[in-house]
Amino acid sequence: MDPGSLIPAADAIPIAAGWFRLLLLATFVLHLLAMNAMLGGAVIALAQALGGEGQPRVPPTEQAIAVKLPFTIALTVNLGVPPLLFLQVHYGNLLYTSAVLMAAWWLSIFVLAMVAYYAAYVYDFRLASLGRVRTLVIGLAVLCLLAVAFVFSNSMTLMLKPTAWTAYFANPRGTNLNLADPTLWPRYLHFVLASLAVGGLGLAGLGSWRRRRGDLGGKELVRVGLNWFIWGTLAQMADGLWFLLSLPQEIMLLFLGGSVSHTALLWLGVAMGVGALVLASKGRVPPAAAAALGTVVLMALTRDLLRAAYLKPFFSPEGLPVTAQASPALVFLAALIVGSILIFWLLRLAAGAGKES
Numbered sequence: 538m539d540p541g542s543l544i545p546a547a548d549a550i551p552i553a554a555g556w557f558r559l560l561l562l563a564t565f566v567l568h569l570l571a572m573n574a575m576l577g578g579a580v581i582a583l584a585q586a587l588g589g590e591g592q593p594r595v596p597p598t599e600q601a602i603a604v605k606l607p608f609t610i611a612l613t614v615n616l617g618v619p620p621l622l623f624l625q626v627h628y629g630n631l632l633y634t635s636a637v638l639m640a641a642w643w644l645s646i647f648v649l650a651m652v653a654y655y656a657a658y659v660y661d662f663r664l665a666s667l668g669r670v671r672t673l674v675i676g677l678a679v680l681c682l683l684a685v686a687f688v689f690s691n692s693m694t695l696m697l698k699p700t701a702w703t704a705y706f707a708n709p710r711g712t713n714l715n716l717a718d719p720t721l722w723p724r725y726l727h728f729v730l731a732s733l734a735v736g737g738l739g740l741a742g743l744g745s746w747r748r749r750r751g752d753l754g755g756k757e758l759v760r761v762g763l764n765w766f767i768w769g770t771l772a773q774m775a776d777g778l779w780f781l782l783s784l785p786q787e788i789m790l791l792f793l794g795g796s797v798s799h800t801a802l803l804w805l806g807v808a809m810g811v812g813a814l815v816l817a818s819k820g821r822v823p824p825a826a827a828a829a830l831g832t833v834v835l836m837a838l839t840r841d842l843l844r845a846a847y848l849k850p851f852f853s854p855e856g857l858p859v860t861a862q863a864s865p866a867l868v869f870l871a872a873l874i875v876g877s878i879l880i881f882w883l884l885r886l887a888a889g890a891g892k893e894s
């Protein structure tokens with residue numbers, strides 16, 4: 538069977554594909570940063586809870602994370618919607634197919650996210666009174682979040698491989714995953730390790746900000762956060778190599794000199810990651826955070842090129858018919874600008890009231 542014949546026909550798009558690609562990448566980076574702070578923060582809190590067992594008081598680092606955790610979950614979920622919409626515009630025919638093949642898992646995302654959210658609220662509001670049981674509560678949140686990320690990695694890899702879609706004929710119950718794909722585990726681990734590292738750096742950033750405002754407890758947050766960043770990034774070096782080697786050979790070679798843009802983006806991203814590591818090891822939090830942000834952006838661009846390379850034999854959004862109706866896009870842009878200004882204003886108000894600082 539020709540796997541290309543399994544791909545549903547794609548819809549026309551109103552303006553050139555490049556605009557949607559830009560919006561997809563920009564909003565995906567925001568989703569990733571929030572997701573890293575959420576998952577990384579939750580894992581660090583769990584480690585602190587496990588390390589602090591037997592001690593009468595909740596460790597201050599755990600307290601600092603507990604207060605922020607529900608907020609990061611809300612941000613991650615809300616910042617997941619825009620990339621989902623832009624992804625549908627470009628790759629709806631592939632995304633929906635992978636979502637149908639693994640429908641039961643896809644639908645579980647919302648249940649898992651809600652359980653994690655509830656657990657995070659219980660953890661925040663009852664931190665002191667829960668005692669040792671808090672380890673179970675934050676452990677449940679971590680498990681649910683790890684499971685959501687795993688479902689996403691399965692779906693994002695399955696949509697790239699129409700050759701694997703024939704699994705539906707053996708199992709039409711919507712319980713397929715993409716476990717036979719050799720890139721699945723290193724890719725998933727890549728996101729989990731990035732979360733530990735970036736979540737750690739976020740914690741160090743919070744500590745550094747508190748320290749500047751005269752809070753002596755900030756120093757401990759910086760120490761713990763930088764440790765997670767350094768070890769997470771070192772582990773990432775090994776996993777990144779595993780991920781690269783797991784790619785199909787013709788795609789892997791694109792990143793090893795076969796294509797200038799693929800090679801330049803990947804290795805510039807790696808170099809920035811190493812730069813962030815060096816800066817973090819010297820305790821320089823703001824420059825390390827800037828370098829880490831650069832790494833995330835470059836890696837998101839690399840991931841986009843990787844997706845295009847996988848799909849090249851079957852499909853490209855650049856080939857979609859364009860209806861050239863600019864007015865909906867202009868209305869959208871105006872709403873985006875006005876909405877962003879309002880959200881910025883709301884956040885400033887909340888920070889002024891001491892609610893989100």
Ligand code: HEM
Binds near residue numbers: 686
């Ligand atoms: C709350 C827990 C969540 C976690 C831990 C999480 C984690 C992840 C991870 C790890 C990826 C990358 C997967 C890969 O490429 O292998 C991803 C991608 C994505 N997530 Fe989330 N996510 C969460 C919630 C959401 C929600 C609720 C939405 C939508 C409403 C969403 C929308 C997306 C989209 C659209 C992508 C793919 C973007 C692209 O391929 O360009 N996420 N997420």
